[in-house]
Amino acid sequence: MKIPSKRMEQIPFSGIRVIFEKARKLEAKGRKIIHMEIGRPDFNTPEGIRKKAREALEDGFVHYTSNFGMDELREVIAGKLTRENNVPTEYDEVIITPGASMAIALAIFGLVDIGEEVLILSPRYPAYPKQVIMAGAVPVSVPLKFEDDFKLSIDDLEKRVTDKTKMLIINTPNNPTGTILGMEELEKIANFAKENDILVLADECYEKIIYGKEHISLASLPGMKERTITVNSTSKSFSMTGWRVGFISARKDIISNIVKVQQNLTICPTSFAQAGSIPAYTEGDGLIKDMIEELKKRKEIVTYYLDRASGVDYVKPEGALYVFPSIKKLGMTSADFCDYILEEAGVAVAAGNDFGDQGEGFVRIAYTCATDELEEGMNNFKEAVNKLN
Ligand SMILES: Cc1ncc(COP(=O)(O)O)c(C=O)c1O
Known part of the structure; x- marks a missing residue:
């Protein structure tokens, strides 16, 4: 058997x-x-978003979209990243995905080779190491310690780098700790990534669920846009977990590599769910x-x-x-x-x-x-x- x-x-x-x-x-x-x-x-889900999806469905927007996702949604997401996250972004630096989970998988499958290592700040979302294993690569945990208020120690990161290290995965605000990465820690991560020539996947899917502090995108730090793969999603911030709409923003050459994974795994996210998501990125916080x-x-x-x-x-x-x-x-x-x-x-x-x-x-x-x-x-x-x- x-x-x-x-x-x-x-x-x-x-x-x-x-x-x-x-x-x-x-x-x-x-x-x-x-x-x-x-x-x-x-x-x-906010009514403005549900209404837009209903209209798309009624208008017959029911077929495959581009493998990159719907252009109009890519445009408004590029606008949101430029405006809200201080990351000047063009629409062709964005790909729409079925949620953040698939976005992370597309990035790992598209960028990490068999046997390469992926550093993961931990405690972490359970799917990260599992997806790395599915891709034939090796997850390496970097501890965030309770006694340090789950703050990152750069020594713990540096100790785990080898010549096989390809990527680091970070998540802010964090599941499960609820803590965020502030400017000081993000600067340490940025210097580390540049010195060691490592890509960073920044999972920002809880970006809007933050209490009094400012969310900072790693890609907005000097020299980081070209080595950051930003993952985000409508799931948590707009209470849309069942819709399955997320995105990746990254360098154009990275996007044109990652799109091949989407092409062959899932083709595109659901068409009318993509259309419905447009107000999330035009009206945003008000909703x-x-x-x-x-x-x-x-x-x-x-x-x-x-x-x-x-x-x-x-x-x-x-x-x-x-x-x-x-x-x-x-x-x-x-x-x-x-x-x-x-x-x-x-x-x-x-x-x-x-x-x-x-x-x-x-x-x-x-x-x-x-x-x-x-x-x-x-x-x-x-x-x-x-x-x-
Ligand atoms: C940190 C983190 N990333 C990604 C996801 C997946 O979100 P999505 O529904 O967008 O696939 C979750 C869901 O719990 C999460 O906690």
């Missing part, structure tokens, strides 16, 4: 989905579970002001209850949809703690080790459920933790 590919055998089933399945079994038995394990905003305010309130609810749960420490989140507390003082593994919280509090959270080895001893709380449920869930969480002390 043939077995699965050796590459896929190295890839475990998503830990977040394991807890989700356990929660569903409890729900089937009639138990109320509050879901804080899945990283997707629960808001509806999501209320959602961001609500998320900020929810973040404060989570930290309020964590402050009252003994033995739980966390780094103050500055963006994204998550808080990533350490449960190390409670003396349990992440997976055991998640099982305990599910049973005892009726709350599903994600085990930290899904986000890399550095995540063991942590859990990810996603404030992606309705605000009143969140309040109830966090109160139950606090009570359950305090029973352990």
